[in-house]
Amino acid sequence: MSETQAVEEQTDSTDQWDPKIVAFLCNWCSYAGADLAGVSRIQYPHNVRIIRVPCSGRVSPAFLLRALQNGADGVLVSGCHPGDCHYISGNLVARRKFALLKELLNYAGIEPERVQFTWVSASEGGRFATVIEKVVEDVRKLGPNEKLVKTL
Amino acid sequence: MTEKTIARTDLTTLLDRLAEDAAVYIPAQDEAGEAALAEAPLDGDLALDYVNFRLSPKAFFLPQNQTLLCFQDGQVREPEQPDHRKTVLFGVRPCDASAMLALDAVFLEGDKHDPYYASLRDKTVVIALACTHPGPSCFCTSVGGGPGDAAGADVLAVPLENDLLLRAQSPKGEDLLASVSDLLADAAPEAVTQADRRIADAAEQMEAVTTDGSAQWLRENYDADLWQTISQACIECGTCSYLCPTCHCFDITDEIRGGRGRRVRTWDCCAYPLFTLHASGHNPRPSSRERWRQRIMHKFRYAVENHDRLFCVGCGRCIRHCPAGMDLRNVFKHVGA
Amino acid sequence: MTPSEEIEARLRETAEQLLRDKKVDIFLAHGKASLPFRTTPLFITSPEDAERLVWNPFCAMNLAVYLPRLFVRPANAKEAENLEQPTIGMVVKGCEARSVAVLIQEHQIPRDKLVLVGVACGGMADRRKAAAALDGRDPLSVAEDADGNLRVTVAGDQEVALPREDVLAVACTECRRPTPELVDVLIGDGVEGKAADLTRSRTEQFGSQDLDARWAALREALGDCIRCNACRQACPMCYCRECLLDQTTPRWIGAGTDPSDVVIYHLVRAFHLAGRCTECGACTRACPMGIDTRLLIRKLNQDVEDLYGYTPGESTDATGPLSAFAMSDPEDFLTEI
């Protein structure tokens, strides 16, 4: 089953809306952090769909917009903490991109809480769980993404 | 052929009457002061002195997004027609009305009749409005048309001093005039004379370039240097094609999410480098020169060879809106030169 | 002589000399178009043709858009070494010089093959604003007075005076640096730029609406978009061989005018111009639908300036703001827990 199908399945049960979050996690830190949360049996909301990317610097704004257009209610990008990037500075270049994107979407009238960015290291399983809880809670407060989603 | 007149002051009554059982689109001004077809009713008097609408009316027959098929969990079905209600377009300029015949040639002729085009065309009645004040980029008289030559329209309206002359041009047009006959008077011979004179005056105002023999000239000059020099300014946007009333090239793409989706036909344009690009990377029309030539060849040669008509009606939108100030009439200055 | 006539004479002289001395192979400039409020690009290759060059308040097009395609793009480093590139002379306004600078900075064109003839620009007139100011009368010809204001002749030999400031293109009303900096020759005295306040006030005004009102305003602003790609194609910074928005494997956005696709088209286009847009307004001029195509880009460029202290087009060897970073870059946008 493709990711979009997985996302869509939840859209269909609209009577009990549950936020769908797509998380782009860098391979070296945040994905490992998510893994650690798993092996440490730290509970976090099931709403998140993880897409592993080599580096937060790999994430193009088009990825996020496409996720939102395809029915995600929120998007999270997480990379290594500054200074820890496997590729030295991928996350720092990404930081500029995300700062601009976040403000651009806000300017365009998209709720800023729908698109979130953070750093989670490989050892921060607990932090990963807390971040997911926050993002899910923020998006739950906003309600379903109706602005950018494409009606098919 | 029925010829009637109606007082200009009664025009809104007529349109209101038509709106009882049809979606009626009438000339309106958008914020930028450009004319557009908008759904009636509008308040106040109808302005009839626009040069032409910013967009051609082709979108009424060839919508920019046309769902061809619907997908649902592996099932494929034809889309339901959203609205069977009759549509009346009032104020279409004669050039644009003629352009419909070009589209008819592509979408209705032959064995591959296009059902989507056909149903929209069928339910639409077009009332053309003759031009009395052509704009500086109008050149219908150069391509076999004229300010009162609205072949393709069901009714031709000609603005007179105080009235409009209404001339039925098709059975649909006859029916329409019959349905509002109580609002109309039989056209007096003077009205017809006045209408003809106004149309002739308008034709006089247009500077003509000759496109006679252009198909033959284009056959002989396929490899001329002219194409290189003339296409240099083209930035390969789709403005000319998208605004053109006869351009009809399209793309078909699928959109799907979770088993639900559609196959959509959208406008496309031969100026785009990707239009003909093969999956192998080979492009049969690799540069602006070939692509720009294709557009001219299609309109002025291939269309003549295949459909015995020019696929250019002289509306001038491509000239008026070209971001690079290009003018396709310049090609024809070379014909016979 | 009016200011423009003076500049025109000097431009012709310069172009002729450059071509005669074989200092350039092509001189890129503006030429006469078929409509009064338009010009069209000229690619002059012989000194005799320099007299076809014009300079007037409608030389608005950003000619830098043609540069990447006038140079051969080498397939690899080895090919680059032995490449015979043409030398290109070109008229540049302030905005064009900045566009050229970005193209050089991004390794799209070679500086040593360019001869840039700068013109201190008094701001270009917007053809649509000028047309709207004529109340439906067609312009027959246009001239300029000693103060740079327009004198338009309309039917009946009437003359209409249009103050330059009233018909300036939007981008020109915001232009902070009308005098080109990256030039080999500068014609005319420096012109003072507009204060940044106006652009700021435009973004602040839009940004001061509440969230849903901003979304509604954006949708409204883009509501007429027909996805013709004119904004992208007119932009000198959009030189990608295959735009992300055209890619089909995978296809990022739909090909039609679904509202979601339209908004995403403009968001992505804007984002790719963040810190690269030289604010020439080519996109807005090119748009056949009169959309404020810089609505989002204005904001992005301001943010780049505020956050990273970078203004596009000021240097040919700076690192672009989105290819660079500082450890101290603000990160207050991050989700904190």
Next chain:
Amino acid sequence: MARNPYLPYPARIEDIVVENDERDLKTFRLAFEDPDDAKAFEYMPGQFAELSLPGMGEAPFGIASAPTEGDHLLFTVKRMGLFTTELHGLEPGAPLGVRGPMGNTFPWDRMAGKDIVIVSGGFAFTTLRSAITYILDPANRADFGSVLVIYGARTPGELLYRDELAEWQQRDDIEVHLTVDKADETWTQHEGVVTFVLDELKPSPDNTLALVCGPPIMIKFTLVSLTQLGFHEDATILSLEMRMKCGIGKCGRCNIGNKYVCTDGPVFTREELRALPVEY
């Protein structure tokens, strides 16, 4: 009411055969869901059809089966882009749409009573398999003279329809020459490009039509050889590949001069192509 030309016939994949060692060429055998559709789908060798996958779009493929083989259709597809990758991922039993048949056919009227020379390379052999199968059908064989086939591929493992080729080589009513650019230790047949074989065999142009399908470079050199052998341009038959969308002569993509490859082609004589712009 005419059938909506954009609506594909529902079909199902009956069987899939991997054709080559690289495993990027597969032959799909399709059966129509509705027998009436199979009847309606009347075709002749040389034509093509659009295969359709909901959500993935459509792509045109030459029909590799012959109408003499019954109601099923064969398509041999190379894995190239999104659509073909998706298609290659399907299993027998998977549903699929078929729209067509489209385009013209090989000139069967003109081919009757003539000797036939077929020159082909790579995976462009598909519609020629259709043509050969049609000619070899007992009901048709007598309508044609001799049949000479020269077919080449990069390696022995890249030849399509290897079982059938072997079978044809056993027959005495068709002469099949196979050649590969790079032989392996088991290969006992020709080595080198198809034009070498063609130049060696020197088929007579008298009362003969040549059918040529292959990659552009092969076509280029084959045409040189055919000209030297004395084949008239009108007796040289080619099939064009173009980017297509609608397949019904409207969308404009495959437009070359006043022709649309999808309806006026894909089969053209060399003489007909000469009259068209070289925009293919």
